[in-house]
Amino acid sequence: MGFAQLLEKVVSFIKDSQTSRENVGKAIRTLNGKQLQAVEAGEQQLAYGLQKPLLQGKFAGVDSGFISQSFYALDLMMIRSAGVCFEYEKGKVARSNYFPNSFGPPEPIVNTDGLEKDEFHKFVSLTRLQAEANNAAALIREHKPHVLFIDGSLIPMPADKPGSDSKLKKEYHQTIEAFQYLYAAAREHDCLLIGTIEDSRSERLKELLKEKILPKHELQLDGMNSLQDASILDKTLNAGERSFAFTYAADTHKHAILMDFPFPIASQLHACYVKPSQWDYPIRCEFFSNAENLTITATRVGEYVYAQSSLHKEYAFPSVLIEADLRAGLKPEEIEMVSDKIFSKVGRHTIHLRRRDRRPF
Numbered sequence: 227m228g229f230a231q232l233l234e235k236v237v238s239f240i241k242d243s244q245t246s247r248e249n250v251g252k253a254i255r256t257l258n259g260k261q262l263q264a265v266e267a268g269e270q271q272l273a274y275g276l277q278k279p280l281l282q283g284k285f286a287g288v289d290s291g292f293i294s295q296s297f298y299a300l301d302l303m304m305i306r307s308a309g310v311c312f313e314y315e316k317g318k319v320a321r322s323n324y325f326p327n328s329f330g331p332p333e334p335i336v337n338t339d340g341l342e343k344d345e346f347h348k349f350v351s352l353t354r355l356q357a358e359a360n361n362a363a364a365l366i367r368e369h370k371p372h373v374l375f376i377d378g379s380l381i382p383m384p385a386d387k388p389g390s391d392s393k394l395k396k397e398y399h400q401t402i403e404a405f406q407y408l409y410a411a412a413r414e415h416d417c418l419l420i421g422t423i424e425d426s427r428s429e430r431l432k433e434l435l436k437e438k439i440l441p442k443h444e445l446q447l448d449g450m451n452s453l454q455d456a457s458i459l460d461k462t463l464n465a466g467e468r469s470f471a472f473t474y475a476a477d478t479h480k481h482a483i484l485m486d487f488p489f490p491i492a493s494q495l496h497a498c499y500v501k502p503s504q505w506d507y508p509i510r511c512e513f514f515s516n517a518e519n520l521t522i523t524a525t526r527v528g529e530y531v532y533a534q535s536s537l538h539k540e541y542a543f544p545s546v547l548i549e550a551d552l553r554a555g556l557k558p559e560e561i562e563m564v565s566d567k568i569f570s571k572v573g574r575h576t577i578h579l580r581r582r583d584r585r586p587f
Contacts, residue, residue, distance in 0.1 A: 246449035251461020264438040269470040281314035286371035287546035288362040291554035306332040307361040308553035359404035363411040380421035384482040421512035431455040456507040463501040468528035471498040502535035502542035
């Protein structure tokens with residue numbers, strides 16, 4: 227296939243996807259006002275309007291950045307976890323605090339287990355998740371925010387889970403424990419945890435719509451198969467609306483990650499989508515709630531995300547997480563400084579970077 231044909235194919239796909247997105251969104255929107263009739267959808271209305279509250283009190287966010295270098299004998303990684311706490315008065319930031327500090331030094335981590343490439347990626351992810359969860363729990367205990375946003379999910383991803391014979395089983399269990407420590411801190415200090423996924427690719431919403439909701443309303447939308455979750459709801463939700471809330475998994479006992487958490491925790495993990503701006507995709511939001519308070523909690527989550535994500539109409543994301551991301555970022559020079567110090571101690575020819583990282587041309 228030549229470049230011209232490839233370009234034509236890509237343009238055609240984009241146009242078809244745009245048409246599918248609009249058609250699917252409008253078709254699903256026709257369900258608004260009807261009972262969804264799905265048990266796993268904890269609410270039976272498609273969309274809920276949101277008020278944009280005048281923020282008052284403490285709103286925090288946690289993110290982390292990492293950078294790594296691989297040598298033939300070891301892997302070197304640096305992680306910086308950054309916490310931000312904005313204190314609002316009458317809708318404006320009156321004070322800001324950074325935890326553990328505004329631009330703290332990154333934490334160096336060395337792995338000498340000779341992990342394969344896939345295992346090393348899991349190691350990086352698990353180590354980063356532990357740092358985030360521990361920092362978030364410490365921030366809650368120190369600053370006692372009303373709400374804490376996590377950049378990402380409130381649990382590890384299935385891809386993070388090592389195999390039964392992996393060297394990373396200990397790291398995985400430590401990560402699960404770190405998350406449970408975070409949940410306990412949030413409960414103790416009455417802090418609402420909200421996981422916000424910047425670019426979601428979850429299949430859960432699509433699964434619910436295709437298998438549980440659309441068939442009961444005699445709707446069959448083949449165009450939905452090629453769309454991602456946020457795209458499906460982009461034309462379904464109006465700005466200032468949230469979707470119905472639903473359980474994170476159909477069966478927590480069979481879910482690769484939730485099966486490792488106590489049932490009272492796993493069963494209360496829910497998700498919904500919030501559309502803060504007409505010009506950006508909905509945000510997938512995760513939170514904990516029991517069935518009795520689901521609508522109240524989901525609406526609180528939606529309104530806080532809506533109010534926090536109005537900084538830029540084309541990039542709708544909680545401002546406290548944008549600040550945390552800027553604070554957590556790492557530059558290549560920071561890890562190069564560490565590796566240079568190692569070389570100065572052992573000699574540059576004693577330990578070698580991987581070939582792809584030391585090409586002379």
